Amino acid sequence: MLFTLLATTAIGVMCLDDLFAAVMLSGIFSLLSASLFVVMDAVDVAFTEAAVGAGIATILMLGSLNLTSTRERGTRPTFQWIPFTVVLLTGAALVFGTLDMPHYGDPDAPIHHHVAPRYIEDSPHEIGVPNMVTSVLASYRGFDTLGETTVIFTAAVGVLLLMGMPRRGGNGGTQADDEESKS
Amino acid sequence: MKRHMTRHGILRIVAKLLIPYIFLFALYVQFHGDYGPGGGFQAGVIFAAGIILYALMFSLERALDVFHPRLMEILAASGVLLYAGVGVVCMAKGGAFLDYNVLAHDHHHGQHLGIFLVELGVGITVTAAMTSIFFAFVNRERST
Amino acid sequence: MNALGLYSYWIVIVLMMTGFYTVITRGNLIKKLIGLNIFQVSVFMLYISMGKVAGGTAPIYEEGIEIYSNPFPHVLILTAIVVGVATTALGLALTVRIQEAYSTVEEDAIHRLDNEE
Numbered sequence: 001m002l003f004t005l006l007a008t009t010a011i012g013v014m015c016l017d018d019l020f021a022a023v024m025l026s027g028i029f030s031l032l033s034a035s036l037f038v039v040m041d042a043v044d045v046a047f048t049e050a051a052v053g054a055g056i057a058t059i060l061m062l063g064s065l066n067l068t069s070t071r072e073r074g075t076r077p078t079f080q081w082i083p084f085t086v087v088l089l090t091g092a093a094l095v096f097g098t099l100d101m102p103h104y105g106d107p108d109a110p111i112h113h114h115v116a117p118r119y120i121e122d123s124p125h126e127i128g129v130p131n132m133v134t135s136v137l138a139s140y141r142g143f144d145t146l147g148e149t150t151v152i153f154t155a156a157v158g159v160l161l162l163m164g165m166p167r168r169g170g171n172g173g174t175q176a177d178d179e180e181s182k183s
Numbered sequence: 184m185k186r187h188m189t190r191h192g193i194l195r196i197v198a199k200l201l202i203p204y205i206f207l208f209a210l211y212v213q214f215h216g217d218y219g220p221g222g223g224f225q226a227g228v229i230f231a232a233g234i235i236l237y238a239l240m241f242s243l244e245r246a247l248d249v250f251h252p253r254l255m256e257i258l259a260a261s262g263v264l265l266y267a268g269v270g271v272v273c274m275a276k277g278g279a280f281l282d283y284n285v286l287a288h289d290h291h292h293g294q295h296l297g298i299f300l301v302e303l304g305v306g307i308t309v310t311a312a313m314t315s316i317f318f319a320f321v322n323r324e325r326s327t
Numbered sequence: 328m329n330a331l332g333l334y335s336y337w338i339v340i341v342l343m344m345t346g347f348y349t350v351i352t353r354g355n356l357i358k359k360l361i362g363l364n365i366f367q368v369s370v371f372m373l374y375i376s377m378g379k380v381a382g383g384t385a386p387i388y389e390e391g392i393e394i395y396s397n398p399f400p401h402v403l404i405l406t407a408i409v410v411g412v413a414t415t416a417l418g419l420a421l422t423v424r425i426q427e428a429y430s431t432v433e434e435d436a437i438h439r440l441d442n443e444e
Binding site: 149163 | 252259308312322
């Protein structure tokens with residue numbers, strides 16, 4: 001099943017030493033999760049995850065690998081006892097917590113009973129837009145989307161502050177350039 | 184120094200064929216977000232992917248000539264301004280902030296107009312932000 | 328208690344723990360960011376798998392379809408994905424600046440260089 005393939009890919013990403021291969025494998029991981037989202041009827045989310053996870057995130061990581069180094073050069077062993085025990089205990093506690101959760105696909109789950117039926121019933125009449133996800137995102141919860149757009153803008157501003165604006169016809173910023181402009 | 188990949192024949196021809204269709208597909212996803220999967224975020228990222236493909240194939244200098252970094256800065260801010268501006272116009276017409284019902288004569292048309300403008304603002308900001316981030320990463324010279 | 332009904336949650340827990348282990352044990356900063364990405368995707372999986380309704384379709388209104396999957400988790404996760412990539416981009420920019428300042432992105436080497444000063 002796709003879920004098992006996803007878990008295997010994640011464990012593979014963790015164990016790899018070569019960062020280039022790890023970044024490529026994480027791109028495959030994003031594409032697998034996008035196909036899982038399609039199977040679970042979340043088409044908008046699958047679209048966004050495929051475009052953003054397998055596209056933008058992969059290319060940004062490759063760009064930063066180009067500027068740093070492509071091999072992991074740490075001296076830590078792969079398997080360490082104390083973190084592994086902590087991870088096992090946390091995982092066991094979480095599994096214990098899921099034992100009384102609603103089953104996959106259950107239509108009587110509490111998540112389907114409060115606000116969601118109102119969105120599903122009223123969205124075609126009140127808003128008239130067939131895609132319910134767009135109507136909730138842009139109209140019912142439009143204020144949250146304004147905040148999200150501001151977050152993207154802030155991230156772009158932050159990266160430009162850290163890395164310098166590309167100047168046409170010259171090199172980009174380097175550490176020597178920044179020190180020159182300070183003095 | 185022009186770093187480009189145009190001597191790789193297959194890459195060059197396929198990129199030349201694909202890049203216009205990528206932009207067209209991004210516009211389709213933007214404006215059909217109401218009737219199928221899509222919307223501002225997906226369209227913005229696809230448009231940025233087309234720009235990145237162009238910059239990878241035909242050197243970064245040419246991409247910076249076409250998509251000027253200053254323009255990207257201004258576009259990123261104007262997308263957020265468009266979104267908030269729609270909200271303020273709704274307030275000016277008598278409704279609440281981002282209450283699209285007051286934008287047109289009929290509440291259906293008002294919602295359609297409001298969602299259209301708001302998604303356009305989101306798409307513009309996402310395109311400009313992703314492109315700016317990519318250009319900032321790629322333009323940095325290695326110092327070591 | 329049907330085991331198959333809870334399988335999706337257990338895979339989510341496996342992914343979450345893989346991401347967590349990567350973040351706490353690996354020294355390379357870029358590997359930590361990749362682990363954080365895996366953790367984020369596991370949280371998305373959790374929400375979307377809770378929103379699925381058996382026998383439903385994608386939440387796009389169509390004449391004649393009665394059961395839709397819940398659109399509300401999709402909206403939350405759409406926002407979360409984009410915010411996730413924004414934080415990843417900022418984290419990578421910081422990593423590049425750390426490389427220029429210390430000539431390494433290994434956490435142990437950075438601590439050693441800091442303690443020597």
